[in-house]
Amino acid sequence: MFVLVNLKAYPCDPVAVAEAAATVADDTGTRVAVAPQAAHLSAVAATGVETWAQHVSGVDHGSHTGSTLASAVADAGAVGTLLNHSERRLRLAAIDAGLRAAEDAGLETVVCANNPPQVGAVTALGPDMVAVEPPELIGTGTPVSQADPDVVEEAVAAAGRVDDDVPVLCGAGISTGDDLAAARDLGSEGVLLASGVAKADDPEAALRDLVSGI
Template sequence: MFVINCKNYEEISGEKIVKFVKTAEKISKKFKVKIAIAPPQHLIGVVANSSIQILAQHIDDSKIGSTTGFIIPELLKNSKVSGSLINHSEHRISSKEIKKLVLKLKELKMISIVCVKDVAEAKKYAKLEPDYIAIEPPELIGSGKAVSKEKPELITKAAMAVKSANNKTKLLCGAGIVSGEDVSKASELGSKGILVASGIVKAKNWDKIMTEFAKSMV
């Protein structure tokens, strides 16, 4: 699983998100790698009909109807969105909310990716059986220093923690991944995929960097 979080980077603002997603579609098809993209929330509708999975960057524990300004998973599903990140380090939420949202996405048969900062959180939230646990040490996010090189033991321990909790949830590795070598190393350590952001979005040549990452995954 190759997840790209676009955050609110200017590089994919406006119509540029369409080109970005089309590039990912081409790479996904060419290398037979599952790619999912989480665009800025206001651009989800622009690319929701993509042939690859589109994710929300965040969802709210709120109800359908008279709730203003909340991101509602039921409505996202109706717009062909596949799932969502939950508890990203830049948008942390409470344990109670995480539990409710994982259960909600399960009910809706949507993908849940719970972001965690350490092994303890990985073990705790893997018990909820989300589809993925993404481990990202906050201090390495956007640093260009990959967790697979800086803290390789973190991936190994997190993979073991997730596996001990259940056999369904898969581990994704995030934070500082900027090269195919980083991707390969993460896989060797037990990661079943990656969660990346600036390493892809801010690259000058999207086709080249996505190709490098995809090749490293296969």
């Protein structure tokens, strides 16, 4: 199971969460990555944790003021990137371009989608992984694996019909080891989580509980 902690724009200390994640990853052998804002990438990567970007632009070098290029996040230490998170939905052509840019920069990719048909769609673009996150469950604390287990199974099926080599992650409301175990049992090969760790009083304890479900 791959555990990807999205720090969003939360008022957490990104370095503290990164250090907690690095410790839990080392202690348990679980793959845990942390995705901070672009401006925090260098500081997070310096902790040694696997570092991901939350988004990259699909453009190449050039006159693109205010963009975050795949090559720049790689310079800052990122080894992967989310694309099309429900809080940063992209045009279809931009998902495609972002995947090409990430690939050129050597970044691994997880493309998010809201529902099984959209999971099928993004799988057709050739990402490394896809993730299903029903927007209505994000931030609720109710895990998708419990609130809507069918959506996880259908997402796995939808991806599989297009390309059965693309792992499916799930997210929304995941915070405990039970949630993670339930996600795995539904066919998910990893989880996206955010507030459950980033807003926890003790992020390391929250992560230890989570990975206990593996």
